[in-house]
Every structure is written in structure tokens, then in C-alpha cells.
Amino acid sequence: MNDNQATPGDDASRRPLGDLSGTAELKLRAGARPEELYEAAERLCREASDDGSAASAAAVRTIGRVADVLAETRSRDCARFAVDLVGRLLPTAPVGRREGDRLRRSVAAKLAKAQQLRDLAPLLEELPDDAEDPSADVRACLLGELALIGAGRGRPALDAYAERLQELGHPLAVLPRTRLDVEHRFTVRVRGLGSVKTPDQLRSRFPEISPTDGGAAAGHTAGQTPDGTRARAAAEPFTAGGWAREPEVRFFTLPRPLDPDDFNISFVKELPLDCMVGEGAHRGGAVACRTTPDDVLDTLFAAAYDGGVNGRPQGGAYARLYAWKSLYALLGLPADVPFPEAVGQALDHRWLRFMAFTDWFHHDTADEAFAVLDPTRTRVTVLAATDTDTDG
Template sequence: MSDNDVTPGDAAFRQPRWEQAGTAELKQLAESRPEELYEAAEQLCRSAFREGPEGLSAARAVGRIADALADTRSRDCARFAVAIVELLLPLGPERRAESNRVGRSVAETLVKSQQLRDLEVLFGELPERLDDPAVEVRACVLGELAMIGAGRGRPALDAYAERLRELGHPLARLPRTRLDVEHRFGVRVRGLGSVKTPDQLRSRFPEIPPTDSGAAVGRTAVESHDAERAATVAEPFTVSGWSREPEARFFALPGPLDPDDFNIAFVKELPLDCLEGEGTRRGGALTCHTTPDDVINELFAAAHNGGVNGQGQGAEYARLHAWNSLYALMGLPDDIPFPEAVRHAADCRWLRFMAFTDWFHHDTADVAFAVLDPSGTRVTVLAATDTDADARV
């Protein structure tokens, strides 16, 4: 590449040139001339505010430049990457998803690639309000640092995190380090993908046999409706674009349910859309016992990985959506401290279940949980399914 190819005033430096630039090319420029790469992004940001394909293409090109700078270990590159995000975040609603994606991607890359001392200098000035574009990307960086247990004890980072709590930033309510119950977040084990068959479910979790007494109690369950709580339970799936609206339902029982009766016979008596027509298709429904760490990991993975009709969230927001959902599953108010919520989760009884109905696809991903509260009188059910079958058709 000649010097003329990377001169800001040259025609080759304009938007079409940067849409075609490869990752290696951007990385090379980030290492050798980060200032010029920042100037290119600054010019492209003007086009990113336009409506239509041209504006979206420019926003994506800006995002690639910001990622390249964030991935280059240098205090200047870190500073330029954050400055680019600050320019891009004020985009209007039609570009909000793209600007948020860029900000979260840059935050993740910064934490993976930069030294902590070079990130710390980004937090020297405390924010006055949340709508400042400089705030969001720094909140995401703090969220990413929390995922790896870094940053606590650094005065600038601690002061910034405290200010975010004072201002009410949603990420600020999360712990500054990963809890034990979150140990599986982002961990992929070879051969352990989504559960699609009964044999897969049985191989990972202990199956619970049905009981006639469980079915009898299931018929006494009374549903309670709470649209706001249901939306929060479903949050990890809806924000990431799973192909079908999840089902979240709440039931009360006249008396405590024997834990042994919390099984598929009980669940099948509940008026669930996901079980409608159960028994008419080949394959039997079943329940298995599971644990809170499995449940919250599935919630995190749903938000982080994204559905076939959407895109994944940054780890810090996937973590927030997972905790919001878990709290709602247990019916806990937001002000309950996290350690207390973890203890409450351990006192609940958690099930995974699987059925063969028109609701489930057994294709890309199916998730179905039921939770019995410690009193044994309240049950929450969550079922979600994702598929690209319609797209293939």
C-alpha cells in the first residue's frame, strides 16, 4: 500500500475504500498510524448519520476501524477507539442497534487486548449524566472487566463505578466480579451444545419420574397473570432475537407441593401453550433436575449468542439480562442483594423439561425450565425455542 492510499485527503481514503479494507490492513494501520485511522473514522461518522444503506454501511466501516484500534495494544489506540465510539453512539434510533453493537464490541476487545493501566486512564473524569456518549462505552468496559474479575481496587475505576451507581446506570447494579453461580458464562465445552433429544437431556441431568400425585396437584394450580414480570423472564431471548416469543407463566398451588411430585406429570397438567398437543407427536415428554448455575448460564448464553433473527448482546448486557430474568423467575424484587438471591435460588427446585409438540422445534435451540419456590406453593415456567426453519423454507 502506498502513502497516497492512506492520506485523509485522497479520494481513495473515502468511504468506499474503507468498506473494502481487510482486517489485516486495518490492523497494520492501527499499529503504524493510529491518528490517521481515527481521522478516517471521524470522516465516516458524518456519513453514518445519513439514512439508508449508505449510512448503515458507513457505521459498520467505523465499527471495524474502532475494533482494529481497540485490538492494538497501545494507550493511544485505546483512547482513539473509545473516542470513535463516542462519535458513533449519538446516532438516531435507526442506527441505535449498530452503534450499541460497536460500543459493546469495542469494550470487549479493549479488555481482551489492552493493559489495565492503559484502560485506567480512560476513567479520569467522572460523568455528570448518563446521556453523555462517553459514559456508555466506559460502563461496558467496567462490565467486561467484571466478567474477568479485574479492575476492583483501582481508584479511578472504583470511583467511576460508584458514580454509575449514583446515576442509576443499569450495569452498575451488577457485582464487580463474577459470582460462583456464573462460572459457566462464556465457557464452551466441546460436544455440549444445545439439548435437542431426550437422550442428550438424560445424559446431562438426572431424570425425574412422573407420579400420579404430581398430576393431581397440577390440576389444582391456579394461574396468575403478570405481563411485566413475564416480559422480564423472557428478556434474554427477546433482546437477542430468538425466533419465537418465549412463554413465561406463573402458577399458585393451594398447598405445598412434595418435591418428588414436581415432575413431568405435574407440568403436563398446567395450561401451557408449549405443551399443547403433547402426546400427538412421536417422542415422550420428560423432566430432569437441574441447578441455578445451569439455568442462569442458559439465560446468559441466549442473550450473548443471539437468535437466528437477531444478534447477540455484549457479555456485560447478556449478564444483566440473565440476572433480570433469574430474579423474575424467582419473583424477587430488584433490591434483593445478589448473595441473597443466590441463596434463595439454592432453596428453589429447578427442572428442565422437554416435549414433542408443534411449539418446540428440536432444531436450533429449545430451552424449557420450571421452578418451584421454597414454600412449595408457587411455580414459574419458561419455555423458548429458536429455529431458522422458516428462513430455509
């Protein structure tokens, strides 16, 4: 073959990134000559850093696609190039922090699924100096993704990096390095078990609790105890995930312990909740069913992991963090309570899923509503979220 003849992949490797319109072409380039793809993306990073226009924002999206493809192409070089692009080279000015966060979390998730652990370990040999460094954050996300698939613990480089993140106070460093039993449903999707949209679906999955006159009477006595910080933490899986509307989070106290049998839809309907006001377009009676902490935790995780209609999936590591922060807020626990103790306390609470046919809920995308009764039976937390934009 003479020097002028092309080998498979040569055309793709020489073309500018902007000319590669399809993922297949990027994959071809990543598999054949990843270093050339990286160099082209590196040049695009420099150009985007010098240009604050919409064109440079488009360039950043292209860089993100390149990093995703590299992360999914199994090789040590591809893994290193992907992390370097989103951790060190990605310009932040044109797209802002949110887009950079999304790209780092996406790349970390793909690395954990596609790459061999022996090729990921070298990425964590150099310890970070700053928890807010994007390079440290993408690696923290990688450790978090590995924890969710039960990998990475016991390797010196990974353990040392995790310890340094703890010393630096990185937010993900508070999470367990292994997946807890209560997290068994994270990332697991069962065919046919999508969003609950009808009372029959709710009753088929969870045991219904009958309404009582005592529940209605107790609901009238509930007093609100506002707590903005706690409410924001409880809502974070939905706000971070880009759900269409701000969730409703409210805290109530009761003058006397509530009979457990009266913790039902009659009680919820008498609380001063926005989500229970008005009559929605769909007909049906409100219903409440008993659920468990693992169901609630999984719902919180999925809200951030999948993202809402506004499309902000957070990746496994941060979705896990937001889910736990929300659960702690629902329980009213301080952040320093160990996770196993939090799980034990969650089991001592009573948990409801409820559904209503009001102006708040629409039953056409995703609606979630929970009520939590503490062990003293005098404190109740309600969290309701909908992914339907009423203005749309």
C-alpha cells in the first residue's frame, strides 16, 4: 500500500470534530486513533475558551459528546482522555457550572460501566488538593459510580483517593463506599413498573390504608413548623433533576400522638397542603397506601438519576447523595448520623404514598407524594412533587 492510500478510519481521524455528525463516526475515531480524537477535542477546548459566544457553547456540547464516546471505548488511553477533557480542559465560561457538572457526571457513569477497573485505577493515583477542582469532582463521581456497582473498594489507589476527598470535605465523600441493602433498587428498572398514575396501580403495588373519621379529626389539629433549609434538602432530588415544578415540602406537629390507624388519606386531606387543593381534570378519589423506606429512597434517587422533563439527569453518584440528603430531611436527622443508624430510624417511622385528583397532580408524566409519621407520632412530614408544567 502506498502512502497516499487510506486505511480504514483515516478519513474520520483527519476530519475536524465539527464535521463528525454522528456518534458512529466518533466511535470509529475513538477506536482507531483515540489520541487524535483527544487532540482535536483539546484544540476545540482552547477555541471555546477564547470565545464566549453561542458558537462556543455548541463546541462544548461537541466536546462532551467526544468525552462520552471516549469513556465508553474500553482502553486505558480512552479513559484517561475522557477524564482529562471534562476534568481539566472543558471551558466553563460559555456553558456555566451546570453543564460542566452534567458532563462530568455523565462521563463518570460511562467509565464505571464500560472500563476495566485496572484501567481506571491509574486515574486516581495523583491525590487532589482542592475539593472544588473539576478534576477531583469527576474522579469523586467515578468512585461514587463504582460504589453503586460494588466495585473499587480495597484497591490502594482508590481507597487513598477516597480518604483524601474526605479530608478535603468533598460532598460525595460522606457516602458509603459500598452499596447498602436499602439501596438495592437503585438503577434497577423492572419492565412494566413505571410511574403510578391510577389508584388501581397504586393499590396493586402497595397495601391500601382505609380512611377514618379519627384521621380527619387529627388532621384539623396539625400545626405547621416551617423550616426552609430542611425543605430545600428534602426537595433536592426533584429540583436538581429538573422536575417541572417546585416540590411542596411541609412539616407538621400534633398536640397529641396520632393513632397509627388514623395515619391515612383522611388525615392527609385535612392538612393545609397546596397539593390537595382543587379538583383536577382527572376523576377519582384520593387514596393512601403504606410503603417502606427503601421504596421512598429509590423514588428520590430515580427523580435525580433520570431527571425530569427539563432534562437534568444527575448521574448515579450525585443522585445517591441527593436521595440520602432528602431522606435525612424527611426524618429530621442531622447530617452526622451514620447511615446504618438512619436506616434503623427510618424503619421506626410510618410511611405513606398518597394520590389525589387535584389541580396539583396531573397523572400524565410523573407525580410523587409521601407522608412520614415519626416514632413519637406527633410529627409529620409531607413531600409532593409533580413533573407536569401547568403552564405548558
